[in-house]
Amino acid sequence: xxxxxxxxxxxxxxxxxxxxxxxxxxxxxxxxxxxxxxxxxxxxxxxxxxxxxxxxxxxxxxxxxxxxxxxxxxxxxxxxxxxxxxxxxxxxxxxxxxxxxxxxxxxxxxxxxxxxxxxxxxxxxxxxxxxxxxxxxxxxxxxxxxxxxxxxxxxxxxxxxxxxxxxxxxxxxxxxxxxxxxxxxxxxxxxxxxxxxxxxxxxxxxxxxxxxxxxxxxxxxxxxxxxxxxxxxxxxxxxxxxxxxxxxxxxxxxxxxxxxxxxxxxxxxxxxxxxxxxxxxxxxxxxxxxxxxxxxxxxxxxxxxxxxxxxxxxxxxxxxxxxxxxxxxxxxxxxxxxxxxxxxxxxxxxxxxxxxxxxxxxxxxxxxxxxxxxxxxxxxxxxx
Numbered sequence: 001x002x003x004x005x006x007x008x009x010x011x012x013x014x015x016x017x018x019x020x021x022x023x024x025x026x027x028x029x030x031x032x033x034x035x036x037x038x039x040x041x042x043x044x045x046x047x048x049x050x051x052x053x054x055x056x057x058x059x060x061x062x063x064x065x066x067x068x069x070x071x072x073x074x075x076x077x078x079x080x081x082x083x084x085x086x087x088x089x090x091x092x093x094x095x096x097x098x099x100x101x102x103x104x105x106x107x108x109x110x111x112x113x114x115x116x117x118x119x120x121x122x123x124x125x126x127x128x129x130x131x132x133x134x135x136x137x138x139x140x141x142x143x144x145x146x147x148x149x150x151x152x153x154x155x156x157x158x159x160x161x162x163x164x165x166x167x168x169x170x171x172x173x174x175x176x177x178x179x180x181x182x183x184x185x186x187x188x189x190x191x192x193x194x195x196x197x198x199x200x201x202x203x204x205x206x207x208x209x210x211x212x213x214x215x216x217x218x219x220x221x222x223x224x225x226x227x228x229x230x231x232x233x234x235x236x237x238x239x240x241x242x243x244x245x246x247x248x249x250x251x252x253x254x255x256x257x258x259x260x261x262x263x264x265x266x267x268x269x270x271x272x273x274x275x276x277x278x279x280x281x282x283x284x285x286x287x288x289x290x291x292x293x294x295x296x297x298x299x300x301x302x303x304x305x306x307x308x309x310x311x312x313x314x315x316x317x318x319x320x321x322x323x324x325x326x327x328x329x330x331x332x333x334x335x336x337x338x339x340x341x342x343x344x345x346x347x348x349x350x351x352x353x354x355x356x357x358x359x360x361x362x363x364x365x366x367x368x369x370x371x372x373x374x375x376x377x378x379x380x381x382x383x384x
Contacts, residue, residue, distance in 0.1 A: 007039040008379055011103035011136070013094075013125070015110070015118050016046035017067045019220035019251070021294050025172065025200050026109045027053040029141070032368035036376070041101055043094065045118065047077065049220075049250070051275070060097050062090045067117065074117050091121040095128055102132075105375055107170070109141045112161035113184070116154075126165040137378055138166050141371075143293045144173020144199065146183040148317045155186045162190045168378065169193050170371060172200045172293075174364040183321060197371045198364030201297035208279035212245035212269070214349075215280050215304075216288045219295060221249020221272075225256040226340050227309045231288050232263055233342035234349055244268040245280060278302070286352055288345075291319035291334075296326070300361060306332035307352040309340065331358050 010033055014026040023044065030040045034056045042053045045062040053059055065074040065082055074082040098106070106129055109115075111122050129138055140162065149155050162169060171180050175196050181187035187194070216231045218224020228246055235244055246264070248257055250273050257272065264270050274280060281287055282302040289295045291310040299306055306326065310319035326332040333352035335344050364370070 007037060008105065008375070009101055009103040010038050010040045010105045010107060010375070011043070011098060011101055012040060012107045012141075013043045013109060013111075013122070014045075015065075015115050016044070016049075017065070017115075017117070018222055019249075019292070020049050020052070021219060021292050022109055023049055023052050024294050025143070026141070027057070028200050028202070029172075029368045029371050030054075030057045032372050033375070036369070036372035038372065038375070041097070041103070043097060045090065060093070062093055065118075087120045091124050094121050094125055098125060098128055103136050104379060105137045105139065107139045107141050112140060112158045112166075113142050113146055126161075130165065137168070137375075137382065139168045139170050139375075140166050141170045141172065142180075143318070144171060144178040144180075145293075145318050145321045146180070148183055155184065158184075159186045159189050162193060166193065168195055170374065171196050172198070172367045172371070174198050177363050178322075178325060183318070195374055197374060198367040199293075199297050199300070200367035200371070201301055201365040202278055204301045205278035205282045205298075207283035208276055209283075210276075210280070211243070211283045212280060213242040213284060214286045214288065215245045215247070215277075215284045217247040217277065217295065218249050218252070218290055219292050221252030223311055223313060224249055224252060224290065225260075226337070227288070227290065228252075228260055229256075229263075230340045230342060230345040231349075232260060232268060234345040235265065235268060237342075237346040238349065240265070240267055242267060245274075245284075246270050247274050247277060248272050286349070288349070288352075291323040291326075293322070296322060297365065300358070300363065301365060303357040305352050305355045305357060307348055308332050308334050309337055310334070312337045329361075330355070331361070 012030055014022055016023040030042050031054055033040050041058040043060045045065060047064045047066055064077055067074055171194055180194055216228055218227050244267055246268055261270055278298045281298055281304045284304045286305045287299055288307045291308040308323040310323040312320050323334045327334045333348050335348040
């Protein structure tokens with residue numbers, strides 16, 4: 001399919017909705033692919049996020065959509081519900097880009113295990129892929145722990161799509177920590193297509209010279225207000241000499257940010273975003289955060305103690321599953337989102353500070369580079 005005189009082309013689709021985790025992970029993989037000789041086009045459909053996908057990656061921005069915490073329905077930037085005309089515009093842009101680029105590999109991030117909201121454009125894309133000659137290799141890109149489906153038939157629908165359209169399922173995790181069958185009941189029916197890459201995490205960061213004892217964060221910040229307010233309130237129960245850094249995320253509503261700013265003591269520094277977040281973690285004693293994939297990946301590259309508040313609104317299960325696995329390994333303290341208060345946060349902080357610093361753990365963390373190696377191998381196998 002590819003020839004010796006041109007780079008292999010990857011067409012990588014990612015739709016981020018509530019936070020930036022999906023986009024961050026896809027961008028990290030895309031960066032590793034570019035560094036390993038691939039020409040990568042990243043197609044995004046969410047609100048723009050500064051710094052992503054990064055230099056050297058071709059970027060196609062579909063008209064953006066977003067959704068609320070309950071993941072019910074899509075809306076345009078101005079809040080207008082997505083209609084048929086909007087869907088047709090996005091679908092045409094996506095298909096035109098696919099035909100123009102003629103990729104050797106197509107990757108869909110999360111789909112078909114998630115992102116059913118955008119099947120209006122992804123199902124036509126899969127049909128176009130199947131009609132292409134030559135047909136590119138098609139991979140689903142998923143995190144190690146999947147959201148459990150709550151509606152009957154969804155898992156069967158996913159299996160049917162994988163069997164009919166996808167050559168491989170790239171699971172970005174280490175099977176010694178989490179296996180796809182842990183959270184996907186029909187995994188045995190697609191086991192022949194599953195490839196584990198290890199977690200997609202950055203290299204171990206250099207500790208920041210600007211040191212904070214406790215770093216509080218909440219990803220993009222859309223759903224992090226309660227976590228941060230509880231942490232700021234609980235800070236009064238500890239030694240005032242401790243230095244706190246609270247990173248709200250760029251998407252925390254301004255009213256919530258202003259309320260936090262009005263309640264912070266002199267030993268608390270408040271930021272919307274810190275590009276050196278991993279470096280701050282490497283220098284900190286304790287991190288208080290949600291249990292998202294990217295945040296945990298950053299944390300496991302440091303010796304920082306973990307206090308996790310998994311996002312569980314709207315029946316979300318993925319972060320709770322990850323947090324409980326880490327707690328069972330003795331690597332984290334956990335407080336449930338529904339029980340957040342000054343008192344529960346204070347007790348959890350005290351518990352987390354008594355944990356031993358995480359030692360070297362045997363979880364593969366080079367998933368982005370391994371994804372590049374895997375794709376080179378799949379293309380080589382097809383040529384031979």
